[in-house]
Amino acid sequence: METLTPTLDHRVVPLTVSAGEGHAQAxxxxxxxxxxxxxxxxxxxxxxxxxxxxxxxxxxxxxxxxxxxxxxxxxxxxxxxxxxxxxxxxxxxxxxxxxxxxxxxxxxxxxxxxxxxxxxxxxxxxxxxxxxxxxxxxxxxxxxxxxxxxxxxxxxxxxxxxxxxxGLWVLAIGLMRYAFIAAGWIVPWLRVPIPPSMAAKVVAAAQGAVLIVAAASLMPPVIMAGIVAGALAALVWSFGRSVLWLYRHECLIQGAGRPE
Structure with missing residues (x-):
């Protein structure tokens, strides 16, 4: 019997299954x-x-x-x-x-x-x-x-x-996204999809680059600590910008749902 089966890439491809095959194969x-x-x-x-x-x-x-x-x-x-x-x-x-x-x-x-x-x-x-x-x-x-x-x-x-x-403050770079997801369990409007942003992509990419340079000890510790702190500040700004957009989006929805 031939059926149409969706794949991971959202295409539909034919899959032939014999009558007695069932789920015997992985x-x-x-x-x-x-x-x-x-x-x-x-x-x-x-x-x-x-x-x-x-x-x-x-x-x-x-x-x-x-x-x-x-x-x-x-x-x-x-x-x-x-x-x-x-x-x-x-x-x-x-x-x-x-x-x-x-x-x-x-x-x-x-x-x-x-x-x-x-x-x-x-x-x-x-x-x-x-x-x-x-x-x-x-x-x-x-x-x-x-x-x-x-x-x-x-x-x-x-x-x-x-x-x-x-210092442990650097962990905030890695934990911020998980904290954002956890906050969404409590505040539902934080789970709304956010429009793509080039600024957010640049900030996210910068985190990896900065952490690699810091891990490789390519710069004096004092200078590198300042750069890592700057990367963290940029990440805080990026997440704050996203939260502000989500808050305004929620206010618009709530406002539209109120009776005149």
Whole structure:
């Protein structure tokens, strides 16, 4: 029997299912996740050979990978997708690199140069998956959310590393987005989608660049602390701007709903 099945990239493709096949075979996305898990283990093993990764690093990477894969599996089941698109596979590769960065940050005896190198590659690939999605027509809401979450966690991990040099205040860079999401659980109008903003994109990209420079210790500590503080101030401005837009949007809705 031939049915039309939606894929992760929002296209509809024919899927042939025999009468007795049912769910005996694993979904393609499940096989991809198993392959990605093996890839993550291989990378961590290589990392252990290079930097003598300790158990804390392995546990941190395993926890991160488990949460990511659980979220992906849930999202794929909820949306009825059967496979990852090309761009999503690039994001999976980036996620594996973020898992390695997480392991290095959890391991206090790691090499900063290795951490910086892996982070640079992960951030460079951030532009690749977007281009692949656009060129192949495989952009999807789930893929965009996956990409965003990988970026956010990488910034959180980097801010935790840099906080060891300049103080816990640096963690605000990585925690701000999560605080915003948590606030949305209490204040519903904070969950309204925000229009795309070039200023917000520039500020977000600057966080990664600044944290990499800080992690690499390329500048004197006093100067670097000032630059990191400036990046944090820009992020506060960006989130404040978004909250103000959402508040005004809510006021317009409330005003429109009131009887004359």
């Amino acid at each position: 979904q393609p996305w499940a096989r991809t996740l198993w392959a990605a898990a093996l890839g993550q283990v291989a990378l961590l093993t290589l990392l252990s050979l290079v930097s003598d990764l300790n158990p804390a690093g392995w546990l941190a990477a395993a926890g991160y990978t488990a949460v990511v894969f659980s979220g992906l599996a849930s999202g794929l089941r909820r949306t009825g997708r059967v496979a990852f698109g090309p761009a999503d596979k690039v994001t999976l590769a980036r996620s594996a690199l973020v898992g390695c960065v997480t392991a290095l940050v959890a391991d206090t005896g790691h090499q900063p140069a290795l951490l910086v190198g892996l982070t640079v590659v992960a951030l460079l690939l951030d532009g690749v998956d977007g281009q692949v999605a656009r060129r192949t027509g495989t952009a999807s809401e789930l893929g965009a959310r996956f990409d965003m979450e990988v970026d956010a966690f990488l910034i959180l991990v980097l801010s935790a590393f840099v906080a060891g040099q300049f």
